[in-house]
Amino acid sequence: MRSMSGAERRARLGVRHRLSPQTRTDDVVDIARSMVVLHATDPATVFLSVAARSVDAVPQAVERALYDDRTLLRMLAMRRTMFVAPVELLPVLQSSTADALAAKQRATYGRTIERGSDIADAAALFAEAEKATHAALLARGEATGAQLSADVPLLRTQVDPAPGKSYSRPTNITTWVLVTLGCEGLIVRGRPNGSWTSSQYRWSPVEAWLPGGIERMPPAEARADLVRRWLRAFGPAPVSDLKWWTGWNAGDVSKALALLDVTEVDLDGATGVALSDDLDPVPAPEPWAALLPALDPTPMGWRDRGWFLGEHGPLLFDRNGNIGPSVWWDGRVVGGWAQRADGEIAVRVLEDVGADAEAAIEREAARMAAWYGDVRAIPRFRTPLERELTS
Template sequence: MNVAERRARLGLRHRLCPPARTDDVPEIARSTVVLHATDPATVFLSVAARSTGIGPEPVERALYDDRTLLRMLAMRRTMFVAPVELVPVLQASTANALAARQRAAYARIIERGSDITDAAAWYARAEEAAHRALLARGEATGAQLSADEPLLRTQVDPAPGKSYSRPTNVTTWILVTLGCEGRIVRGRPNGSWASSQYRWAPVEKWLPSGIEEVPAGAARAELVRRWLRAFGPAPVSDLKWWTGWNAGDVRKALAELDVTEVDLGGVTGVVLSDDLEPSPVPEPWAALLPALDATPMGWRERGWFLGDHGPLLFDRNGNIGPTVWWDGRIVGGWAQRRDGEIAVRLLEDVGSDAEAAVEREAARVRDWYGDVRATPRFRTPLERELTS
């Protein structure tokens, strides 16, 4: 399978070419398995790029009213927005193990930075107390829960003896762990859709019976199947990076599926065996994707769509900024300026038709933002230049 086939699949399956776009918000999330949500604005702007004419309101409705989407920590300890039917798979394949690691890590910090001796037992009591306080309120901010429950106001020195260390209370640690465990979820934010200050709610507000238990092995296989359908064909190393699992768990998950090895131009990739037919080639398309969009963050090896533009479009920690796409590859970057205008810089000559299409997409993004101003959480060299 050559690069042209991979780019055609990207445009169609990720709903970036106009014929594939939809106003069904959960379906947009399914098209990339999950939506990247480390930066709150990314969720909304990712939907904007893949929809035809909706604004932020349907996304908020799906998240907070219809509750067909749920925000949770999962692969690589990254925040995602997932369709609710996928939540049990993410919980069993990834989040349960993440909760255990979080709890153990925070317990070690507490023992090192406080006078609490049995930190694991104390942490368990604090979790239960926080959960009871949240159930009593129904929905609350971390500050409200801390005011209600004294254990959450416990101060810990995270780096004893270090000049930079400052005492901090454990509220966020406790709530993040409960979230990883699937007992509570991040609800509606305080502020606009670009805000990251969330209220917390019991998971039952999204899933009345709680999160269904799924065997971990079956869950990993199902998640890999969905990833291959959206991102395949791809090297196994890309899958291992995206999931954050160890090599053994990746191999076991693949063994549960019917997959075929294919040549990706000198590199071996895998694809579902029922997905070998060539994709139709869409008309050339343009898209403006936000920082940390799920498409460029779906693979570790990005050369086949990124080219040599990485130094301008990524920060030092591997976070991608806002990107301009033309026909399945990245050709530039963009940024929102303080006056609301969308500044675009093309990094190569793509022709007048492509430039006109990019301008139309920039106008769509400007209209989506409206009066909201949002700076990407992780800033990249080109984004900084365009806003200076």
Template sequence: MFARAEEAAHEALLARGMATGAQLSADVPLLRTQVEMAPGKSYSRVTGITTWILVTLGCEGRIVRGRPNGSWTSSQYVWSPVETWLPGGIEPLPAGEARAGLVRRWLRAFGLAPVTDLKWWTGWSAGDVGKALALLDVTEVDLGGGATGLVLSDDLEPTPAPEPWAALLPALDPTPMGWQERGWFLGPHGPLLFDRNGNAGPSVWWDGRVVGGWAQRRDGEIVFRLLEDVGADAEAAVEREAARMAAWYGDVRAIPRFRTPLERELTA
């Protein structure tokens, strides 16, 4: 049934040229199929399959997700056949080469890092991780405390220390989500800033460490709570960043889909 729904959705999208999921489900009755996500579980709910089908077609390189339908906070997107963006489609890439390319980009962004973090982030088997690393030029480095990690061999030069900086990062930002072992930048603040499924909520950073959390209230005010004493200069920098964030959001209200304990407290 899933494969039939994929083909029917793809044919409908080809006919339209571009469409939202709602438009495609109106064209294809099969997309209006409802399934129960976790039968017998308290958190189970019934949902349609349209989004699953469209995301799968996207992962297969057959369609492309475009702009949100409405404001940038909308979760409804316009989809197009891949040929409208790339006339020749996406050139097939051997799985091993694709994995190596992904690992290279991950190490460029998140190295120095232990192999266990890479395995966790990708969800691959140890064998697939090892094969990908074998295609790259990497160097093992000492992370301290007896732990070792990997870095790309052309990325060994020390990075100059930046000036102290403050940042308010949104929920699910790739920075806190990039590593499995987060103690070196998160400290003891995980229970307040992550939900039970491991999703990161809005976080306050000072000089490369998580020091608190923030939220946007219904009236647009950006509020934050520092979870440790960072000093007057740091607090002033965070306040300036919160004011800048409020001005940037303007009339937009963005409520995280995955809500964390501190974010809920700040907006109560």
């Protein structure tokens, strides 16, 4: 069995995730392809993940790819998480994950409506609301949720999401319907109101962005394609990491792997899998520094993170497993960082990395401060070290 040490995996990480200076690029779409998808639960993450992997790119380059060239698109996919994906990957994400997610969302919202209102046939009401909302959006071409709610009375249906609980507050079903239509691939999130840190998106029918809509493909074929891309970017890795990242059940993961030519490898005593044509060593890049944002796709790419995280998890992750801003040196997490109210990038290195590493980290901090400019962004999920650095 081929053995692959943590050091070899870290070399692959630096090269394939475009974090070493020699592999960085200003091609925003190519950066997204390198990571399969970019995490987008926090809108700022998309921009800051590109910043860490680029040379001279600016926020406007990301906005151009998202809203003008439309070569990237936001969608809910794996683990019901928001991602930004290259448009050519949309059929894979739609058929492997989003279609099933749409059905699950519709069932969940239906149960919530029946439990929290006097509506007997929630499924019929929800379907009617979806149809009317889609029609209204086609007529408008682009709209906010508030505008669509004004157009479609059904969206203003009130529901008590947690009957009997003191914290529950009546809510309308606008967001639920829009999220479900988005999962179905019928509507897309467009340019937000506000800066690149905003998540108040305007919605458009998918036809306005992708003539013909999102192509469908056989789900099994789509799952195998997604696994192949993940292994190329994140492999080798234990199957448990792949199962966690996709959010699929064990059967779907096993069936996807069965359609690919994969080889088991030894990962410092654990068993992982790699694409069979991807077993040659990757030459280690020169030592590199990076400041990765909260929820960056690199640290969020695996469930088992010990080989690059060490003992720093409690300071850098919140209780739900979301990573905050992290400082990297040569493939390992060595500290954390935060943007303060005055724009300063505050860094704390948690171990002795040497003078060369500290100088490289300082250069990355200055580069990140320039990317922010006048924009201030607080991560959606606060972590202990990020809070401490900004207190």
